[in-house]
Structure formats: C-alpha cells, structure tokens
Amino acid sequence: MKNKLKVLRAEHDMTQQDLAQAVEVSRQTINAIEKGKFDPSLVLAMKLSRLFKEDIETLFIYED
Amino acid sequence: MKNKLKVLRAEHDMTQQDLAQAVEVSRQTINAIEKGKFDPSLVLAMKLSRLFKEDIETLFIYED
DNA sequence: TTTTCATGTAAAGTTTGCTTGACATTAATT
DNA sequence: AATTAATGTCAAGCAAACTTTACATGAAAA
Numbered sequence: 592m593k594n595k596l597k598v599l600r601a602e603h604d605m606t607q608q609d610l611a612q613a614v615e616v617s618r619q620t621i622n623a624i625e626k627g628k629f630d631p632s633l634v635l636a637m638k639l640s641r642l643f644k645e646d647i648e649t650l651f652i653y654e655d
Numbered sequence: 656m657k658n659k660l661k662v663l664r665a666e667h668d669m670t671q672q673d674l675a676q677a678v679e680v681s682r683q684t685i686n687a688i689e690k691g692k693f694d695p696s697l698v699l700a701m702k703l704s705r706l707f708k709e710d711i712e713t714l715f716i717y718e719d
Numbered sequence: 720t721t722t723t724c725a726t727g728t729a730a731a732g733t734t735t736g737c738t739t740g741a742c743a744t745t746a747a748t749t
Numbered sequence: 750a751a752t753t754a755a756t757g758t759c760a761a762g763c764a765a766a767c768t769t770t771a772c773a774t775g776a777a778a779a
Contacts, residue, residue, distance in 0.1 A: 592698070606755060620737055622757065629736060632765080634656070636697045637717050647711050653701050670725060684767055686727065693766060696735085 593652045596625045599643045614638040656694045657716045660685070663707045678702040 600610055607625070611618040616635060624631050631639065631651075640647045664674055671689070675682040678699060688695050695703065695715070704711045 608755080616736095617738055618756090619739085619758085623737085626757075628758095630697050632736060633694050633697050633700050633711075633715065634717060635736085636700075637712070637715075640712075647697075648701070648704075651697065651701075653698060672725080680766095681768060682726090683728085683769085687767085690727080692728095696766060699766090 592627070592630050594624065594627075595645075595650055595652075596621070596639070599645070599650070603643070610639075610642075613642055656691070658688065658691075659709075659714055659716075660689045660703070663709070663714070664689075667707070674703075674706075677706055 596610075600607070605613070607621045608618050611621045614621075614635060615638070620631075620635075623629055624635075636647050636651060640650055643650065660674070664671070669677070671685045672682045675685045678685075679702070680699060684695075684699075687693055688699075700711050700715060704714055707714065
C-alpha cells in the first residue's frame with residue numbers, strides 16, 4: 592500500500608509530530624505508515640482522510 | 656463503526672460465505688464485522704468497497 | 720421428519736497496528 | 750562548534766484483526 596501522507600503533510604506544513612497529535616496516534620505510528628512499515632487501521636485512515644479532506648482512496652493506494 | 660454490509664449483501668444476493676470468499680477472509684470475519692464485533696482492516700474495507708462499488712465512507716460510517 | 724443451508728457464537732492461536740521509551744542521524748539555528 | 754528540531758529506527762509489550770475448529774440454532778427443502 593502506497594500513500595501520500597508525506598506530501599500532504601508538507602503541503603499543510605506539518606511535522607510528523609503535528610500530524611500524530613491531530614489524529615491521536617504516536618509519532619512513530621505516522622512515521623511507520625509513511626515508510627510503508629504497515630497500513631493504518633480503517634479508523635486512522637478515516638481521520639487522516641477527514642483532516643486532509645481527501646478520499647481514503649486517493650490518500651491510500653492499494654493495488655492487490 | 657456502523658456498516659451496510661448486510662444490506663449490500665442482500666442486494667447482491669450473497670451469503671456471508673460468498674462474500675468471505677470474494678474478499679478472501681473467513682466467514683467468521685464477515686459475520687463479526689456485520690455484527691460490529693470489530694472493524695475491518697483498511698485493505699479489507701477497500702476490497703469490500705470495490706466489490707460493491709461504494710465509497711468506503713458510505714459502506715462504513717464512523718462517528719468519532 | 721430428517722437433512723441441508725445460512726447464520727451466530729465461542730475458544731485458542733497468529734499476525735498486525737499501535738504504544739512507550741530510547742537512541743542515532745541529519746538539517747537548521749545560534 | 751554547539752544546540753535544537755525533525756526524522757528514522759529498534760525493542761518490548763498490549764490490543765485489535767483475523768484464523769481454524771467446533772458446535773448450536775432456525776429456516777427451508779427433501
């Protein structure tokens with residue numbers, strides 16, 4: 592699964608820490624997701640989607 | 656988190672078993688999600704979304 | 720009525736998402 | 750050159766997603 596977190600974070604001028612706080616997870620979780628270590632839960636994906644006002648599918652790209 | 660799986664399944668005339676096979680999880684997983692026992696992973700939500708051709712957000716309703 | 724099918728549920732185990740704490744590295748300030 | 754801010758990463762642990770096996774129930778069909 593690929594994602595556009597790093598770019599959106601840059602566009603919104605946020606640090607990983609800022610984003611982590613905004614969606615109520617740890618900084619390490621944001622870092623791990625950006626680095627592709629694991630996928631976010633559905634709830635976290637929804638929080639990020641709402642924050643950045645982007646569809647989940649545009650934020651996270653899953654190709655089988 | 657609420658969801659519309661049961662209804663969509665009915666509309667598509669599928670059993671829990673059918674749906675489970677279509678998205679490659681166990682029948683119990685589908686049942687548990689329908690019953691609200693836990694939320695699907697992001698990948699599973701995406702598979703269901705694609706199968707039923709509905710946005711994740713319309714399939715799964717999360718209200719803080 | 721007996722068999723079959725769809726659903727519900729439970730227990731035990733594995734994997735994955737996420738936590739805290741800690742430390743290393745790199746880039747930007749002072 | 751020294752400090753600070755942002756990022757990367759690791760380890761140990763907990764919680765949630767998902768598995769298999771198994772059994773119970775109700776509805777439909779033979």
